[in-house]
Amino acid sequence: MTQKTKRHNDPALAEARRNQVLCAAADCFRRKGYHGAGMAEISKTAGMSAGHIYNYFASKEAIIESIVERDMEEMFSIFKEFADKPGDRVTVLLDGLDRGVERHTDLNQGALDLEMLAEAARNEKVANLLRGSDTHARDSMRELLVGERGPLQGTALEEVNARIEVMFSVMGGLLLRKMLNPDLNINELHKALRPAMKTLLLPFE
Structure with missing residues (x-):
């Protein structure tokens, strides 16, 4: 299902959160591969909920x-x-x-x-x-x-x-x-x- 990202009032905070997710995802992809690393694994590594991640990335x-x-x-x-x-x-x-x-x-x-x-x-x-x-x-x-x-x-x-x-x-x-x-x-x-x-x-x- 395609998710829609939402607008953020604080661009600096949003960018920091995006980078947090990207670093976590990169770590997961290295350890478990693209298909082995689901959004649950990425959210756990990033320290935020999957729903929160969908605020920054649609998929x-x-x-x-x-x-x-x-x-x-x-x-x-x-x-x-x-x-x-x-x-x-x-x-x-x-x-x-x-x-x-x-x-x-x-x-x-x-x-x-x-x-x-x-x-x-x-x-x-x-x-x-x-x-x-x-x-x-x-x-x-x-x-x-x-x-x-x-x-x-x-x-x-x-x-x-x-x-x-x-x-x-x-x-x-x-x-x-x-x-x-x-x-x-x-x-x-x-x-x-x-x-x-x-x-x-x-x-x-």
Whole structure:
């Protein structure tokens, strides 16, 4: 049954409550999976009644949508930081690799990412949300590479797109490597990753 969220007189309090629910839901999804975590479990973890949660989210699917949107906002903030940072763009991006590696080797966050992907295989709406997020991420990266101060200005668009796919594949694959090899040496990984990424960020000779 579709629920309707209600208007709130205190936007700051409503936002705090929404974040409380999102954090609780993310924890439940990591521990029990999307289908194993019902609204009763989420409400217990959040410390509020299911009816109270429905004041902020119309459904469990709406919670997933908000989690994806929150991740997108965080991602766009990082891309904007890269765009606004002065200096050589390649150096800026390479210096930001540590944050990307930290994010993609965080098994706690990774468990939620994998659960979202698994749900996307069954749920077309969730799949479209994740695809939209990926499209925006690729667009933002492309702008960093070919826009003002971009290191790949003048490079064929098809080549730029292919490089972005390789970069994203490498970063996304770190989670799998960390899960299969918990002893992964992050410091040595940085040393190997930096020159590989630098090659992808510079024009081929």
